[in-house]
Amino acid sequence: MQAAYNDNGYHMLVSNPQKEGSHILINFDPLENVQSFNSEKQKLFKFLKANDEVTFAFKAMGDHMSVQTYDLKPIKEALINKKLSCNW
Numbered sequence: 001m002q003a004a005y006n007d008n009g010y011h012m013l014v015s016n017p018q019k020e021g022s023h024i025l026i027n028f029d030p031l032e033n034v035q036s037f038n039s040e041k042q043k044l045f046k047f048l049k050a051n052d053e054v055t056f057a058f059k060a061m062g063d064h065m066s067v068q069t070y071d072l073k074p075i076k077e078a079l080i081n082k083k084l085s086c087n088w
Contacts, residue, residue: 012058014044016051017069028058048072 015023024047026040037044048054052073060066078084 015055
């Protein structure tokens with residue numbers, strides 16, 4: 001992901017930095033400490049399953065943006081080898 005922007009809504013941009021134009025917007029509740037994502041959950045899970053690397057970008061405190069990138073390969077390998085369990 002080259003850049004993240006905020007439109008004053010409460011969205012999280014989820015993208016794959018290796019695939020240009022590969023992203024989804026997920027609505028979230030800024031008042032919740034832990035997000036459940038409700039109806040957006042299936043869209044998020046589908047994206048995570050289809051990508052080996054993912055970047056999350058969302059509005060943080062003040063006017064800051066939080067951008068975090070994760071390598072999902074070790075997690076997927078652990079799931080395959082039954083060293084982790086997940087209900088995706």
